[in-house]
Amino acid sequence: MKKVTIKDVAKEAEVSPSTVSRVISDSPNISKSTKEKVRFIMDEMGYYPNAIARSLVKQKTRSIGLVMSRPTDRALANPFFSGVIQGIAAVAQEKNYSLLLTAADNYEDEYQEALKQLKVGRVDGLVLLASRINDDLIKQLLKNNFPFVLIGRSQEFPSIPRVDNDNYKAAFDLIEKLIKSGYKDFSVLAGHKDYVFTGDRLKGVIDALKAHSMNLDPVKIEFTDFTFKSAEQSAYKILSNHKTDALIAFDDLLGMAAVQTAEALGFSVPDQLGIVGFNDHTLVSYLKPSLTTVKIPIVDMGERAISMLIKMLEDSSYTGEEEIISTEIIERESLKFI
Amino acid sequence: MKKVTIKDVAKEAEVSPSTVSRVISDSPNISKSTKEKVRFIMDEMGYYPNAIARSLVKQKTRSIGLVMSRPTDRALANPFFSGVIQGIAAVAQEKNYSLLLTAADNYEDEYQEALKQLKVGRVDGLVLLASRINDDLIKQLLKNNFPFVLIGRSQEFPSIPRVDNDNYKAAFDLIEKLIKSGYKDFSVLAGHKDYVFTGDRLKGVIDALKAHSMNLDPVKIEFTDFTFKSAEQSAYKILSNHKTDALIAFDDLLGMAAVQTAEALGFSVPDQLGIVGFNDHTLVSYLKPSLTTVKIPIVDMGERAISMLIKMLEDSSYTGEEEIISTEIIERESLKFI
DNA sequence: TTATTAAATGCAAACGCTTGCACAAACACT
DNA sequence: AGTGTTTGTGCAAGCGTTTGCATTTAATAA
Structure with a gap:
């Protein structure tokens, strides 16, 4: 089962690869008839455009890294993280972004790992579930001008793109x-x-x-x-x-x-x-x-964080903001208010 | 802050890009002195090899897709999934693989989404947290000869690479x-x-x-x-x-x-x-x-599943197996044995 | 009919890396 | 000195796309 590329499709449809590419992106200056023909061939051959190649030329991966500032195992054991991820995953899916989970055994590695994902160009931006004081990662990110949004608050860097509750x-x-x-x-x-x-x-x-x-x-x-x-x-x-x-x-x-x-x-x-x-x-x-x-x-916070990040990625004039989400006291049985 | 590429490093070090590439992969037929020189330059320039470009030529992404056969939100709410992910994430990190989370609103989309990640070449293989009966995704995967391992059991396809408990x-x-x-x-x-x-x-x-x-x-x-x-x-x-x-x-x-x-x-x-x-x-x-x-x-199952998958990916003669993990009755207070 | 413009497509370079092959230099052996 | 090996590098093609620009074809105007 040889992988079918854009060239194969082009040959089969008797057009150039460029034309196929333009059909994929539904470019307005391809004639209707050509589009139909090419689309038919693509279907028939089971063609899927290669995401990696596309990423390479576009210099965008359409994927976002998720960093939890603590050992992943412990992080995931906490419902808080599951909640945030829920929100993040939902929006990511809707907006057609992939989510890259970053794990490491200790804080230091975690940071390095995350930063690396950005440096090697595997992700376009980062969502930080950071809650610890003294975040070196943020410093790095800022210095390198990498897009990220923090869920929580940083002591050293009070005004960065973030979402949090007060x-x-x-x-x-x-x-x-x-x-x-x-x-x-x-x-x-x-x-x-x-x-x-x-x-x-x-x-x-x-x-x-x-x-x-x-x-x-x-x-x-x-x-x-x-x-x-x-x-x-x-x-x-x-x-x-x-x-x-x-x-x-x-x-x-x-x-x-x-x-x-x-x-x-x-x-x-x-x-x-x-x-x-x-x-x-x-x-x-x-x-x-x-x-x-x-x-x-929590889920809401995740949703907003990633939405903000995506907006930052797609609209270069938007540099993020601070969103503070309000909380609510829920009275149940373990403590009664008058 | 222009991104530094392998060519920049090559120029600076007065060698060819190929040489730099070989230094990166620590090829044995590069002289020690050259390696040192190039490494020094790489450090100095803050060079990180671009993962996308590498993936393109190597036809490997070193990332693995994670599919949960149910709406992600509900999946994540269940400690079972968190547990599995813990295990998976730990091994992925250790073996230097990335984890791609796939989310969708409903089963059908989820399948399509996951399959697509493979078809577009974004991941090398899939770990399926599938527990539902009648798995169409598996059929597709098998047909396309895509590497995957299932956590659980499939009724229709009893002997596929999987890890499960009895x-x-x-x-x-x-x-x-x-x-x-x-x-x-x-x-x-x-x-x-x-x-x-x-x-x-x-x-x-x-x-x-x-x-x-x-x-x-x-x-x-x-x-x-x-x-x-x-x-x-x-x-x-x-x-x-x-x-x-x-x-x-x-x-x-x-x-x-x-x-x-x-x-x-x-x-x-x-x-x-x-x-x-x-x-x-x-x-x-x-x-x-x-x-x-x-x-x-649970955590163990996650670990084994991804380990198996990675082995499949790296050793083409290995096609996976069925691993059944044993369970254990733990007596606590809610039910007493004699 | 011919010139002019618009519409549709192709060419080729580029994205950043890897790698087979060729090759030069250095060494070893008669 | 000549031949045969190593050893270390460079060349250039290729991975599968996208996209600016050139080009062809079709349509419109004169």
């Missing part, structure tokens, strides 16, 4: 609402310190408390990674040592761990202890008690 | 063990009918019962899709209408829904009703009660 405000508003509802003793089960959003949310919490002349006893903050085990331990530390009536977990998974730990310790949720998560992962919302949470439109 | 045996063994433990009234919360593994597991269950002169009342089987809602409804149907002491769910998510439904109906798990799932999704193992399950090494 974590500070989300946390701030949440606390205000909690205070209004009469909660007094707050504790937080935070994510990993290295993530930018952890810091942002924490600041939101603290500022909101300050605004009401309260403050968050630092020992009531526990940082943890996203494994269930360590989340349980952290929850245990908080709950067994401190009086608290509202526990804010910076991810639903952490919230879920907190609920279980709390119940194991004999707290009744939400009566004695309210627990609220972040993200609104589908699965977690079905637990008993179902989790009150700050919903972040 | 769902029939896993279910059969599970039931035997349950019978030995004294369970008598079985019910099953099955996945969607269209999936091959649903049928396989069901057959395993039924055959095992037959082997012990028992049979499964057909009304005690409920098919459901993988949304939590429909799983709950199905579990409700079973539990509120039939006497049962062991409920087998064909996925941990379904098992989790069953546990909740059972408890809501006043059954105590596992004392009055044992519930066992399939897959061993990490998250679900942490629930209370933790889920007894048939562990399927």
Whole structure:
């Protein structure tokens, strides 16, 4: 089964390759009759234009690299990433772009890998699911003038093309609402310190408390990674040592761990202890008690990020912008507002 | 910032492009001194060989397409897919292959999309996460002699390159063990009918019962899709209408829904009703009660599938094989064996 | 009819690389 | 010194497209 090229089609249709090419792109200055003839032959021969060759001359690949700033295995285990990818994949498909997944064992390699995909011309641009502080990759990208959009926020480079939710405000508003509802003793089960959003949310919490002349006893903050085990331990530390009536977990998974730990310790949720998560992962919302949470439109963020990138790629006068997506508090069973 | 090509490097190093090319591939018949000189220049100029051009002449892209036989959004929502991708991504990275994600809204498009990636030469081969019955894509692939490996089983094409676990045996063994433990009234919360593994597991269950002169009342089987809602409804149907002491769910998510439904109906798990799932999704193992399950090494399956594919691509005498991976029953709290 | 313009097609270069083959230089052997 | 091998490089074709420009053919105008 020899591969059929544009030349084969041309020969068969008794036209030149250029003509076939123009038929493919539906050029207006090819006669209707020729188009029909060529199209017929293409079908008959089972011809598909070679994407690589086309990419070479067009200097565009129509594919986009996806970088997750953490080991892929762990990344994918988190529903957050699945959600983002969902959104990205949907739009990519619709706009006829391919998605190139980049994986690596550690941060450093990951960066290098991603950058390389761009340098070797395999992708036209990058979507960064970066959440870590101190992003060297961004620096590189900027320096090389490579198109990318970040999902999240970079500390060093505040205004770059990105889409994010306002974590500070989300946390701030949440606390205000909690205070209004009469909660007094707050504790937080935070994510990993290295993530930018952890810091942002924490600041939101603290500022909101300050605004009401309260403050968050630092020992009531526990940082943890996203494994269930360590989340349980952290929850245990908080709950067994401190009086608290509202526990804010910076991810639903952490919230879920907190609920279980709390119940194991004999707290009744939400009566004695309210627990609220972040993200609104589908699965977690079905637990008993179902989790009150700050919903972040993850899929939507993915969609917007890639849409922005594609726009940047296709319209050179557009250089991207900052899109902040709003969040929403969803009240379920694990914490009740008045 | 003009892109630097092999010619630029050649000129700068005062050698021919061929020489530079050979330096890149570390050809043995380039002198050490020349290599050093050229490498130095390459570094200095920030040269990266263009992957597209290379692909064009080599007729290889070193990238692999990933096809999930269901809408990407729903696919990604399921931990099973994340797991497989984890495995695939890890190996791909290690072996220096890129991963191309293919998405589409519906099955038909998905197939077309995937096939197209191959036909246009964007990928060298395909990994199919196909679980549905009656796979037209496979037929096409076979006909066109395209390299692929299937994760799962195809009814129409039993012996093709694939990796799978023996769902029939896993279910059969599970039931035997349950019978030995004294369970008598079985019910099953099955996945969607269209999936091959649903049928396989069901057959395993039924055959095992037959082997012990028992049979499964057909009304005690409920098919459901993988949304939590429909799983709950199905579990409700079973539990509120039939006497049962062991409920087998064909996925941990379904098992989790069953546990909740059972408890809501006043059954105590596992004392009055044992519930066992399939897959061993990490998250679900942490629930209370933790889920007894048939562990399927999902990540491992992904790894093997892509390894097989790469081997097929790189060694033309190797045409793939069938790898069956064994499963393991993991006893936790939701169902106790004697 | 001939000149003029518009419409349809072909030519050939280019995209950035690899590789078979030819060839020059350096070395080894009678 | 002459012949035969190595060893290291360069030449040029080719991978399958696209596209600016030239060219042919058809259509219109004079």
